[in-house]
Amino acid sequence: MIGMGGRHNWRLTSVDSFILCLLILLVQSIPAHQEGFISIKCCGGEGQTDSSSITWISDDQWYPDETGCQNIARASSDNYTTGHDKVRYFYLGNSEKRCYSLPTTPDRDYLIRGTFPFSNSVVGSVSSTFDVLVGVTPIDLVDSSGESQVEGIFRATDQYIDFCLVQETGDPYISQLELRPLSDDSSYLDGKDSTVLLKLVDRVDLGNNGIPIRFPDDPHDRIWTSQDTERVSLSAITTINNTISKTVAKVPLKVLETAITNEYSFQFLYIDLETRDCNYTIFLHFFELDDNVRPGQRVFDIYINNEKQQANFDIKENGSNYSELALNVTANGSLNLTLARVENKSKFGPILNAYEIMQVRQWVEGTHHRDVRVMDRVKDGLLQQNKGSKKLEGWSGDPCQPSSWDGLACHYSNGSTIITKLDISSSQLQGQIPTMISQLTYLKELNLSNNGFTGKIPEFARSSTLTAV
Numbered sequence: 001m002i003g004m005g006g007r008h009n010w011r012l013t014s015v016d017s018f019i020l021c022l023l024i025l026l027v028q029s030i031p032a033h034q035e036g037f038i039s040i041k042c043c044g045g046e047g048q049t050d051s052s053s054i055t056w057i058s059d060d061q062w063y064p065d066e067t068g069c070q071n072i073a074r075a076s077s078d079n080y081t082t083g084h085d086k087v088r089y090f091y092l093g094n095s096e097k098r099c100y101s102l103p104t105t106p107d108r109d110y111l112i113r114g115t116f117p118f119s120n121s122v123v124g125s126v127s128s129t130f131d132v133l134v135g136v137t138p139i140d141l142v143d144s145s146g147e148s149q150v151e152g153i154f155r156a157t158d159q160y161i162d163f164c165l166v167q168e169t170g171d172p173y174i175s176q177l178e179l180r181p182l183s184d185d186s187s188y189l190d191g192k193d194s195t196v197l198l199k200l201v202d203r204v205d206l207g208n209n210g211i212p213i214r215f216p217d218d219p220h221d222r223i224w225t226s227q228d229t230e231r232v233s234l235s236a237i238t239t240i241n242n243t244i245s246k247t248v249a250k251v252p253l254k255v256l257e258t259a260i261t262n263e264y265s266f267q268f269l270y271i272d273l274e275t276r277d278c279n280y281t282i283f284l285h286f287f288e289l290d291d292n293v294r295p296g297q298r299v300f301d302i303y304i305n306n307e308k309q310q311a312n313f314d315i316k317e318n319g320s321n322y323s324e325l326a327l328n329v330t331a332n333g334s335l336n337l338t339l340a341r342v343e344n345k346s347k348f349g350p351i352l353n354a355y356e357i358m359q360v361r362q363w364v365e366g367t368h369h370r371d372v373r374v375m376d377r378v379k380d381g382l383l384q385q386n387k388g389s390k391k392l393e394g395w396s397g398d399p400c401q402p403s404s405w406d407g408l409a410c411h412y413s414n415g416s417t418i419i420t421k422l423d424i425s426s427s428q429l430q431g432q433i434p435t436m437i438s439q440l441t442y443l444k445e446l447n448l449s450n451n452g453f454t455g456k457i458p459e460f461a462r463s464s465t466l467t468a469v
Contacts, residue, residue, distance in 0.1 A: 033219075037054070037178075037179070038057075039055065039178050040176060041176055042175055043086040044084060046058050054215055059088065068089035068090055070173075072084075084175055086175065087175040089172070092167040094167065095167060097133075097166040097167070097402075098165055099396045102163065104158065105181070107156065108155070109154070110154055110156060110161070112134060112152050112161065113149060113176075114132060114150045115176035116175065117147055118144070118147035129142065129144065129168045129170065132164070133402070134164075135363070135366055136162075136366045137363050138364075150199075151199070164396070178221070180220050180222075183220065186250070196362060197361045198360060203222060203223065205224035206353055206355070207260050209226055213252060217254045219252075224354065227260070240259055240260075247287070248320075248322065249322050249324075251324075260351070261351040261352075262350065265341060270357070273334060274359075275333040277331075279330055279359070281328050281357075281360055282327045282329065282358075284327070285354040286322065286324065288351065295319075296314060296316075298314065298351060299314045302337075302338070303338040304329045305334075366398045366417070367418070371418055371441075371442070372398065374436050374440055375395075378436050381436065382434060407427070422443060422447070424447070428451065429451040431452075433448065441465075444465050
């Protein structure tokens with residue numbers, strides 16, 4: 001018979017312990033010039049170094065089972081998999097999720113990027129769709145009919161961040177996962193805070209017709225791709241390039257060494273955006289590559305969706321060859337960016353070296369922090385005696401969002417999501433009952449029956465809301 005009583009001896013949570021061990025491993029295995037980088041090749045080997053000198057680790061620390069490992073049958077583009085030839089599938093039930101918890105430093109900005117190959121490149125694959133979440137914030141829907149890369153920028157609020165795949169149809173999968181700390185002077189979240197997430201729409205190095213630029217040219221390993229000619233509305237675009245020895249800029253010098261220009265104007269068209277009102281931030285990067293241009297000789301206006309956002313823009317107005325702009329707009333389904341020379345005022349037409357388009361997404365708050373920590377400890381305690389449990393394997397990421405773990409019921413109250421029910425009856429579990437269960441402050445129902453548990457149900461505080469055991 002299971003009785004009441006007992007006190008809890010505090011220890012590290014499974015998440016805290018995992019982060020500590022992972023940090024030690026990363027410090028030992030990653031070169032100093034990649035400090036803070038986490039580069040994961042799913043189903044890959046340890047310590048692999050690619051053509052960009054990035055050192056990769058396997059994801060077997062998160063998922064040691066190789067059942068879901070599949071080979072990629074064709075070589076993928078350099079933009080995406082950097083030559084990696086494997087993918088991990090997760091065979092899940094409806095709306096289940098699997099997450100990778102990665103260590104972060106609170107109040108620091110990070111770039112996070114997942115790579116998802118085209119399903120036809122994977123041996124034996126079937127079509128699937130699944131949501132990608134950063135924390136519990138949806139960032140994209142991956143459709144296996146096309147190869148994709150999902151990237152976001154966020155400000156950390158905790159010692160870890162979850163990157164999750166949530167099943168919709170078929171089986172979710174992933175080939176690579178990357179986390180990159182950004183420098184303290186990063187301007188992506190200027191004027192914003194930890195309540196938003198930036199989703200990358202495009203990052204373009206204009207005038208570059210070669211391979212994408214990334215680390216080590218970009219110390220933050222942003223991937224700058226060459227321009228899509230179908231997005232440029234004018235054919236009379238001139239590509240110019242020059243060598244830059246030194247300048248103060250927030251983008252790699254190699255990116256600034258090429259640009260496009262036109263005598264009158266040019267435009268970029270995006271007609272495949274989400275068909276709802278969404279907020280976007282467009283970052284424009286300028287460097288005057290023509291040494292003959294003087295202040296006041298290249299002046300142009302900048303329009304977004306035919307509305308003037310910046311009038312009489314002059315790169316050299318403040319005496320520097322480099323300038324950048326961040327423009328905030330709302331768009332529905334499409335976006336056009338136009339640069340046009342100011343008539344009767346400018347000798348030269350507009351120039352642009354690079355741009356980035358980010359969709360601004362509202363950060364979704366996860367489950368109450370205390371309940372998350374407690375459930376991590378409960379899971380850790382159960383796993384000690386129940387390794388291989390399918391129920392516990394499904395306990396991944398946030399306990400309640402976007403859907404609750406099997407056996408939990410959650411409720412939104414006073415601005416937070418809380419855990420109100422824990423039912424793990426008939427789950428073929430054994431061992432000691434985790435005493436941390438008593439720390440679930442808002443728990444109303446608890447059912448541990450029909451298992452092989454020993455010991456007593458821990459004593460709950462008098463202030464507990466528990467009504468049924």
